[in-house]
Structure formats: C-alpha cells, structure tokens
Amino acid sequence: MAEEKMKILYLMRILLEETDQDHILNAEQLCQKMESRYALTCNRKTIYSDIDRLKKYGLMVQQLKGDKQGYFVEDRKFSLPELKLLVDAVQVSKFITKTKSRELIAKLETLTSKENAKQLQRDVVIYNRVKTDNDAIYDNVDVIYKAIFRNRQICFLYCEWSLDGTLVPRKGGAIYEISPWALTWDDENYYMVGYDESAGKIKHYRIDKMKSVSISEKQRTGKENFENFDLASFASKTFGMFGGRDENVTLQCDNSLVGVVYDRFGKDIMIKPEGEDHFLAHVLVTVSRQFYGWLTAVGSGIQIVEPATLRTEYLQYMKEITDAYSQ
Secondary structure: OHHHHHHHHHHHHHHHHHOEOOEOEOHHHHHHHHHHHHOOOOOHHHHHHHHHHHHHHOOOEEEEOOOOOEEEEOOOOOOHHHHHHHHHHHHHOOOOOHHHHHHHHHHHHOOOOHHHHHHHOOOOOOOOOOOOOOOHHHHHHHHHHHHHHHOEEEEEEEEEEOOOOOEEEOHHHOOEEEEEEEEEEEOOEEEEEEEEOOOOEEEEEEHHHEEEEEEEEEEOOOHHHHOOOOHHHHHOOOOOOOOOEEEEEEEEEEHHHHHHHHHHHOOOOEEEEEOOOEEEEEEEEEEOHHHHHHHHHHOOOEEEEEOHHHHHHHHHHHHHHHHHHHO
C-alpha cells in the first residue's frame, strides 16, 4: 500500500524533471521510467488515473494527441528565457563568488526540465570580469536585513586591501557602529547605505569589505535623513561597456592605491614593489577613452609606464581636453 502511494509522487517527479513542450513522454514511456528508476511496476491505466489526480492537485500537465502522443508539464514558475536571464545575472555578478555562482545556477536548473537545464549550463562571455572570493558577503547581507527589520544599528570592522592581497581592518581595528537604511548594487559591487551618527551624515560601505558584522542593541538613528532620500540618485554612476583594443599595460602606482587597483583589475594580477612608495602592476586592459577617463579620475597616483606608445596616446588624450578648455 505504501508503495502504491509513492507511485504518484515519483510520477510527478518524472514529469517535472523530464518533460516540457519539446520533450513529451507517453504512458508506456512513463511506465518504463517508473520501473527503471524506482523499480515500480505500473500500467497505462494507472498512469492515466494518476495523471488525472495530479491535474486535480494543480500540476499543469498537458496531453498531446495525434502522431506525437504523450504528456508534458506546461506551466512552471519560471520560463526558460527567464531562467537564462537569471543565470546570466548570476554569472556576471562580481559580488557572487564562483562557488556560490555554481550553487545558485544548480538550484535554478531544478526549476525546469533536465533537457532545458542543459541550455543553462553555459558560460556567459565576459572579458576581464572579476569575481569576489569572499563568501561572508551572504551572511553580512542577512545580518544587515535583519537589523533593518528590527530597527537596530550594526557593528563591524571595515577593511581595505593590503599589498599582499588580504583584507585588513581600517583605523587600527576600530569598531564601526552604523545605522543601516538600504542596500544597493552599483558598479558590480554590493553596498550598504547607512547613517553615521558620530559624523552626522550618510555614508556607504562595500559589504564584501565588512567583517564581524553583528546587530547592536541600539536603535537606528538618522531617519530624518532618509525620509526624502533618493537611493537611485545616490548610487548612480556612468560606467559604460565600450569596446577597444586589448593591451598588456604596466602601471606605476602609489602604494595607497593598491585597493583601487585590486578593485578594478582583481587580485590575480602581477604586482611588485617599486621603491618604498610605489608598486608596478601588470594588467590587461581594453584601451578606450573610458580607460583614460578612469586614469584621469584616479590622478597622478597611477601612471602608464609601458607600452610607451600608450603613454604617448594618453598624453594626446589629455592634450585634447586641455586644448578644448583653452579655446
């Protein structure tokens, strides 16, 4: 009797995992799969009656008649294009680690048939994409949302990159105590936007650079600062995807800018000390006016060393700008 009760559940699993509009199974094929996968015997008559029960339960099983007869599950929580979109978003998200990306995509694959899931098992082609290696970001986000829900402040260590590629606490390990009010995703990074009562102003913090995040017993402050707060305006920046040619570039950088370099190019790049105050970074860049704009924004702390032709080209770029202002 228990085996008979399990049959309908296994039938539902087969229909969900192996059928869709392009992959149809008839009653005989369903019986064969029940026997080969679960060692359960059945016949077409019991398949028909079990499918009727599943329809009454709410499973959207459709039947095709004619030359190609059989059954398939039509309605699912997500369509295949929607799942592809979600997979692409996971693949390119900088703040999601490679390991977590694989785990999330594997879960998304269970929301469609096995055949359709094969279409989700692909790599999105993204050049120079940097992935974080900090799995703690997921726990941090959870703690922050709980603090917002409970109207509590949070305490944490805020870190920065060192030359050896590790995160070290700022301010000698001082504890930050901030009232979290919002989370935002900008330029492939996840930020918390909160109110710093000691400074009396709104600040934002990279969540992957936060350590030892905990919920305080203190209630949040700064509510009046967020009553008319425009998060989109606060977070908006122009960061376009522009084409160009690839170049291996050597940059001479002030030691204080190591975090800027790691954020832009990732921690797998080759760097080496250059005197007491500088280091050399060997990076692959897509040369464009946007790359030159980034260099200009950073300022004199980063300079192109090689190739010499690129250094000359950048000087010409800046000359065009200064010439335009001198007219």
